[in-house]
Amino acid sequence: VMNHKRNLLITVMGILGWVGTSALAQQSTLVLSKPLKIVVGFPPGGSADTLARVLAQQLVGVAPSVIVDNKPGAGGRIALEALKNSDPDGTTLVLTPASMVAVYPHIYRKLPYDPVVDFAPVGRVAAAPFIVAVGPQVPAEVKTLADFIKWGKANPTLASYGSSGAGSIPHFTGVALGKEAGLDWAHIAYKGAAPAMNDLLGGQVAANVSVMSNALPHVQSGKLRALAVSSSQRNVVLPTVPTFAEAGVKEATAIEWFGVFAPAKTPTD
Numbered sequence: 001v002m003n004h005k006r007n008l009l010i011t012v013m014g015i016l017g018w019v020g021t022s023a024l025a026q027q028s029t030l031v032l033s034k035p036l037k038i039v040v041g042f043p044p045g046g047s048a049d050t051l052a053r054v055l056a057q058q059l060v061g062v063a064p065s066v067i068v069d070n071k072p073g074a075g076g077r078i079a080l081e082a083l084k085n086s087d088p089d090g091t092t093l094v095l096t097p098a099s100m101v102a103v104y105p106h107i108y109r110k111l112p113y114d115p116v117v118d119f120a121p122v123g124r125v126a127a128a129p130f131i132v133a134v135g136p137q138v139p140a141e142v143k144t145l146a147d148f149i150k151w152g153k154a155n156p157t158l159a160s161y162g163s164s165g166a167g168s169i170p171h172f173t174g175v176a177l178g179k180e181a182g183l184d185w186a187h188i189a190y191k192g193a194a195p196a197m198n199d200l201l202g203g204q205v206a207a208n209v210s211v212m213s214n215a216l217p218h219v220q221s222g223k224l225r226a227l228a229v230s231s232s233q234r235n236v237v238l239p240t241v242p243t244f245a246e247a248g249v250k251e252a253t254a255i256e257w258f259g260v261f262a263p264a265k266t267p268t269d
Helices: 002-016 022-026 047-058 074-084 099-107 145-154 168-182 193-201 214-221
Strands: 036-040 066-070 093-098 120-132 160-161 186-189 205-213 226-230 255-263
Touching: 002 099, 002 193, 036 047, 036 074, 036 120, 047 066, 047 120, 047 193, 047 214, 066 186, 074 093, 074 120, 074 160, 074 255, 093 099, 093 168, 093 186, 099 168, 099 193, 099 255, 120 214, 160 168, 168 186, 168 193, 168 205, 186 226, 193 214, 205 214
Parallel strands: 036 066, 036 093, 160 186, 160 205
Antiparallel strands: 093 255, 120 205, 120 226, 120 255
């Protein structure tokens, strides 16, 4: 189990383009007197949670302890509301995908936070492409994105995809893909990438659009089939999987970034 977790972390860092934090931590001699908490708006097991745990390991020594606090729900908004209400003393951070701070303000009429007013950006830690993967609900002969589009049009009641939340970049990547391909597939929003992946593996949903690292172990084991990646170039971890453009969907390129934020008015040091 420990070897599996270590290999998963290494794989995730490779896929997401991990930006090391050791050098950043060493630039400051400040040591916090209270525990440091990294809040994540999704359940354990997804990319944000995994990145937060790697980050926590890198920050050991800057506080008496460093913990990851999962606050799933509302597509990540609960964690950001908790950050807004935290003391600006440097002991609470949030690690979040871009969707919650860069997309949500433009699609939700009312948010419990204003990312510009309520948060202080600390830095981006990773960027990642999305992957479209299909599970056991889809017939085995569906091996390419073109195959899936054809199958989905022929089976409109089954054509669906899950994502980590409504209004997220994976959600809209699926919308863009469907619009260009002429595929009317239903979106199913989950509280995070891990529960979405569980339903894909269980055959409750046909496909999934998620950060690549979430699907990778299951693709490598043969439980899922990877159809395409959303980046402009193929990924070195799955070099045989084509890009959306190579698969005939040229306008759906997308990348997710993950950033760390502190409450507004947190001292710079």
